Amino acid sequence: VEYRVRTPPVVRRLMDEYGVRAREAIFRFLPDREPRRYLYDLIAEYPRRGGRCMRPAICIASARAHGAPIEHALATATFVELLHNALLVIDDIQDGSEERRSKPTLHREHGMPVALNVGCTMSILSLVPLLDNVGPCGPHVALALFERAVEVAQLSAEGQALELGWRLENVLDISVGDYLDMVLRKTCAYSTMFPMRAGAIIGGGHTDADPSVIRYAFLVGVAFQIQDDILNLTGDHARYGKEIGGDLLEGKRTLLTIRLMERARGPERRFVEAFFGKPRELKTDAEVARLRELLDRYDCIPYARTIANQFVGAAQHEFSRALERLPPSPDKEFLRGLSTWIIEQT
């Protein structure tokens, strides 16, 4: 089943519009003081390189769709984008990644110790804007947002720990359920669930959102992660901004590798196990090419696309349960359109 729903133009339009507002808020927030050279300039480095600001845009659109003015969502939008950038810096160090947003990763440019200091500082600093929620949202809602924020930072670390554990023990027989549990924690929680939920909290004025809103965001988030895993192999290098095939070098477990392990037998299976058991620097180009061939032979990419499409379908069903009841608005259509926009990324 492929969902051929064309994403309405409002998604890209609001993504751009809210991205600009979020970016302004982020640069207003970031400290303009010494030490610049080895700290504050570098905290601004990944945000300055670009990025779509998808997470802030979801947060703002959800807040507006639930009735709040954009200004009430900017502090929370700033948090989520800064946390995202902090996690990119930290992940890049952990994975030994080479490129981010079409330039060398921070640790390659400035060394691991400096990049580590930048990433950790950024993740703590990300929470500071949330203090500004007390004014517009009141102390109870502000506290609820703060608790959710720390929770998703923690969930993301749990997802990262699960993934690192699989790599260290070279676990390859992961079920789709294990994979979804990891993706929920590592990606969905802060990338889609928190922004959508926080927006609903800000707009609704209660301390939590309708569970259906959170489920919708989860389903969209899974489709987003699967699409990202596919793009890591098939994407356009300039648009994607990272090494194509980097996930294979880093030994990342994805739906594609799960499918491959379900299908490969005998020497092929042993090759895959040996490949994933090696550190990045010992993997040869020929081995990467062979793994890439095996992924094609067993139709792992079409398999992943199918699953992503199923999540989009489930998301659209979930949308009809709670979000459909929101009054008509461009922001509501943005939230709906997100489900297909996310798998149209190239």
Place this chain on the structure above:
Amino acid sequence: VEYRVRTPPVVRRLMDEYGVRAREAIFRFLPDREPRRYLYDLIAEYPRRGGRCMRPAICIASARAHGAPIEHALATATFVELLHNALLVIDDIQDGSEERRSKPTLHREHGMPVALNVGCTMSILSLVPLLDNVGPCGPHVALALFERAVEVAQLSAEGQALELGWRLENVLDISVGDYLDMVLRKTCAYSTMFPMRAGAIIGGGHTDADPSVIRYAFLVGVAFQIQDDILNLTGDHARYGKEIGGDLLEGKRTLLTIRLMERARGPERRFVEAFFGKPRELKTDAEVARLRELLDRYDCIPYARTIANQFVGAAQHEFSRALERLPPSPDKEFLRGLSTWIIEQT
């Protein structure tokens, strides 16, 4: 001038007593759930290895000396000890340190990616107990404590950035003023100034402490750092729990190296510059021994001891300005005695 004031026994007694209470609070707080193996067990690892809990003890004693019950200080005490342990994990990675609390450092036991995840998660998690201040202290004081907490985490990262910058550019002609600025940010802010100030805030019920309390804590903090720099060279390995001489291998700038650069000339100076310009792994045992000899030749350790003593004297003067006005109590004597206790550590 050496201050031969004997530290009263109440310092050690309350340090032990409050350390036990803080430790209980920390282990009550730490998440008891999956993923244990690569995350939560390891977050508990450095706290489980021991440590004196000096920072929580200062916080609790200051709160009590200012009139609050111990229970009101436990959340803030938990924060400061967890932040401290997070910074130890992170510093150990950045410095390539080998031992911490008499065992291999976390990254040596579990690899850099896992240790990095643990350190960063711990630093964010450390802020969570501060939410519990709302109940006993009210929202305004709780917010003030939270702002100070994030501030010291940020100052510590600034101090770290200054130090990393000196190493990367092999800057050796640092003034004592530069050194004190770095130590204020990296060590004093969270180790002595925050705990003492936070205790005064909790006890006083206002949103800030008397500036003299903060100055006292700064002066004590400097003496603490100088003593630590001396112990890194002269300490007893089992008690100190880290590699003796590790600072020299890591290229750390201390009062001792500042003194050495003031005194060494010609080939000696060039040797010191070359030594500090080398990465850790290229420094031979013979070179470390030669540097150690030069430190002795120019009396760098007695020089540092003299400066530490001067800070103790200044601290005792500062104590007489505001803290002396507190009603008599064992906690007040603990705070006073801290100034000499800190340079009696071996």
